[in-house]
Amino acid sequence: MSPKRNFDSNGNASVPPQENGFNGSFSLLSSEKAVQELIQQPLDRGIDDHLFEFSEALRTVAKALRRVAEGKATAQAEAAEWKRKYELERERNLQLEQKVLSDEHHRECDDKKENKLAAGPVLSDEAAEESHRCCGKNDICSHEVLRNGELDSNCNTVQSKMMRKASFKLSWWCKGDKSDQHKHDIVSFEKGNITTAERSSKQIALKWESPPKTVLILTKPNSASVQILCAEMIRWLKEQKKLNIFVEPRVHSELLTESSYYNFLQTWQDDDEILLLHTRVDLIVTLGGDGTVLWAASMFKGPVPPVVPFSLGSLGFMTPFYSEHYRECLNSIIRGPISITLRHRLQCHVIRDAAKTEYETEGPMLVLNEVTIDRGISSFLTNLECYCDNSFVTCVQGDGLILSTTSGSTAYSLAAGGSMVHPQVPGILFTPICPHSLSFRPLILPEHVTIRVQVPFNSRGHAWASFDGKDRKRLSPGDALVCSMAPWPVPTACQVDSTSDFLRSIHDGLHWNLRKTQSFDGPREQHDLDKSS
Ligand SMILES: NC(=O)c1ccc[n+]([C@@H]2O[C@H](COP(=O)([O-])OP(=O)(O)OC[C@H]3O[C@@H](n4cnc5c(N)ncnc54)[C@H](O)[C@@H]3O)[C@@H](O)[C@H]2O)c1
Numbered sequence: 001m002s003p004k005r006n007f008d009s010n011g012n013a014s015v016p017p018q019e020n021g022f023n024g025s026f027s028l029l030s031s032e033k034a035v036q037e038l039i040q041q042p043l044d045r046g047i048d049d050h051l052f053e054f055s056e057a058l059r060t061v062a063k064a065l066r067r068v069a070e071g072k073a074t075a076q077a078e079a080a081e082w083k084r085k086y087e088l089e090r091e092r093n094l095q096l097e098q099k100v101l102s103d104e105h106h107r108e109c110d111d112k113k114e115n116k117l118a119a120g121p122v123l124s125d126e127a128a129e130e131s132h133r134c135c136g137k138n139d140i141c142s143h144e145v146l147r148n149g150e151l152d153s154n155c156n157t158v159q160s161k162m163m164r165k166a167s168f169k170l171s172w173w174c175k176g177d178k179s180d181q182h183k184h185d186i187v188s189f190e191k192g193n194i195t196t197a198e199r200s201s202k203q204i205a206l207k208w209e210s211p212p213k214t215v216l217i218l219t220k221p222n223s224a225s226v227q228i229l230c231a232e233m234i235r236w237l238k239e240q241k242k243l244n245i246f247v248e249p250r251v252h253s254e255l256l257t258e259s260s261y262y263n264f265l266q267t268w269q270d271d272d273e274i275l276l277l278h279t280r281v282d283l284i285v286t287l288g289g290d291g292t293v294l295w296a297a298s299m300f301k302g303p304v305p306p307v308v309p310f311s312l313g314s315l316g317f318m319t320p321f322y323s324e325h326y327r328e329c330l331n332s333i334i335r336g337p338i339s340i341t342l343r344h345r346l347q348c349h350v351i352r353d354a355a356k357t358e359y360e361t362e363g364p365m366l367v368l369n370e371v372t373i374d375r376g377i378s379s380f381l382t383n384l385e386c387y388c389d390n391s392f393v394t395c396v397q398g399d400g401l402i403l404s405t406t407s408g409s410t411a412y413s414l415a416a417g418g419s420m421v422h423p424q425v426p427g428i429l430f431t432p433i434c435p436h437s438l439s440f441r442p443l444i445l446p447e448h449v450t451i452r453v454q455v456p457f458n459s460r461g462h463a464w465a466s467f468d469g470k471d472r473k474r475l476s477p478g479d480a481l482v483c484s485m486a487p488w489p490v491p492t493a494c495q496v497d498s499t500s501d502f503l504r505s506i507h508d509g510l511h512w513n514l515r516k517t518q519s520f521d522g523p524r525e526q527h528d529l530d531k532s533s
């Protein structure tokens with residue numbers, strides 16, 4: 001195809017801009033087809049030499065541009081290929097590294113399991129299953145933490161750190177998946193070093209996300225002052241606070257006999273309804289002494305709503321609120337937030353020798369203070385074999401044994417020589433009652449253990465178990481009591497906070513370490529006398 005040429009008025013030839021490829025030529029030259037056409041054009045020798053030279057120059061430029069475009073396309077294709085290869089390689093290396101770490105982790109767990117099995121004691125099926133779970137969830141590994149901290153920014157840094165420092169793991173035998181979370185919060189790794197910056201027993205605050213609507217009032221029986229206060233409090237809570245109120249059937253009928261005004265009160269008919277109370281009640285108010293708090297706790301075999309204990313007894317270790325100020329106290333509790341003490345409970349199973357499987361017989365008993373195994377009315381020495389997890393602890397020969405919570409440490413256990421322990425300390429007190437031995441000191445065991453108290457077959461008599469001072473059960477030779485920490489604590493509201501309330505209760509309730517202060521005048525150290533002379 002030959003290009004059309006125009007001639008101006010002077011007879012000089014001109015080419016239309018789109019055809020000679022000069023003005024706006026780049027769009028044409030960038031097209032492969034246009035460049036080919038330009039190169040193939042036969043030269044017209046009859047026209048001006050300048051135009052010929054110009055055309056030659058354009059041809060050269062077109063060739064050069066084509067070479068540049070081809071070169072660029074090749075370079076881009078090569079770069080894309082290299083990038084793809086690099087990504088593939090990087091992906092493969094990451095997978096390899098993860099596999100190596102995971103193999104190491106599982107090998108360590110398996111080694112530890114084998115060592116444990118070899119060293120004994122032999123694990124129960126449950127413990128073996130728990131140790132298997134450790135490998136999956138209930139542990140933290142130092143190398144995992146290192147990796148998490150470094151991998152995002154630079155893989156190489158991780159590898160060099162891992163080579164310098166041996167990795168290790170901590171694991172817990174947990175009774176369920178949920179229970180290990182807080183341990184991860186308490187024990188952590190900072191670049192592979194174990195730290196316990198977090199504490200398990202912090203002051204806990206309860207903040208309402210929606211206002212409490214229903215309150216359960218529990219009262220000590222046979223007390224006129226408690227009855228009067230209860231009636232007054234119910235009226236105030238209903239009229240001023242617009243709350244739904246539950247009372248025990250005994251109190252319900254007492255108040256209805258007094259006046260039909262109390263028709264709005266709610267109560268329950270049978271034990272099945274009590275089992276569901278925790279789903280309806282936001283707050284429990286107790287009017288009485290420590291015994292009424294124990295009573296409230298005993299009504300809830302599972303979760304317990306927050307308890308506000310008003311003091312109408314003689315001692316009041318667990319009852320920090322003054323009944324005279326009930327309006328201010330309840331106003332501030334309903335508004336929130338509240339400082340609470342989580343009072344741990346013990347769950348106890350009586351296992352009869354006759355039972356085919358453990359836990360076959362009676363349901364568990366939950367205690368807020370203690371379970372006591374004693375000689376009851378028998379005049380013989382009790383003889384109790386005690387085990388902690390799989391280890392033999394001792395044989396109690398005396399009046400009996402108290403297994404107490406830390407809340408109960410100021411009750412019967414204290415009277416038997418046990419230490420007083422802050423209620424927020426997680427532990428189980430192991431306190432003998434009048435042991436016939438000079439060296440039997442009380443123990444405090446960690447909260448995670450299971451204690452088994454066995455009446456030996458060769459025992460001369462029976463033993464008796466009682467739960468927070470109630471519900472006596474006879475233990476015959478061969479019977480046992482198994483006790484561990486319950487998952488349902490009793491949250492009690494604090495007047496100030498856990499520690500202030502505890503210290504105030506031992507000062508005011510027991511007059512702990514009360515002694516007249518020594519006077520200033522009297523004998524002095526020789527050193528002081530030398531200085532003054
Ligand atoms: N020798 C003793 O000290 C002894 C003997 C038997 C029972 N108790 C305790 O009595 C408790 C039952 O109490 P109850 O009121 O139903 O019976 P209760 O009416 O016989 O009162 C027992 C006394 O123990 C006090 N108490 C209860 N729990 C306490 C605690 N956690 N800290 C400090 N003092 C506490 C009570 O205030 C009360 O003064 C049992 O759990 C047991 O601890 C003590």
Ligand SMILES: Nc1ncnc2c1ncn2[C@@H]1O[C@H](COP(=O)(O)OP(=O)(O)OP(=O)(O)O)[C@@H](O)[C@H]1O
Pocket residue numbers: 218219220221248288289290291292293294295312313314315316
């Ligand atoms: N709502 C209740 N129903 C049945 N019994 C209860 C109830 N509340 C408390 N009790 C029992 O009444 C007894 C005495 O209660 P509580 O300890 O509260 O009063 P207290 O003996 O006057 O006080 P303190 O123990 O401080 O001297 C306890 O044995 C307790 O179990």
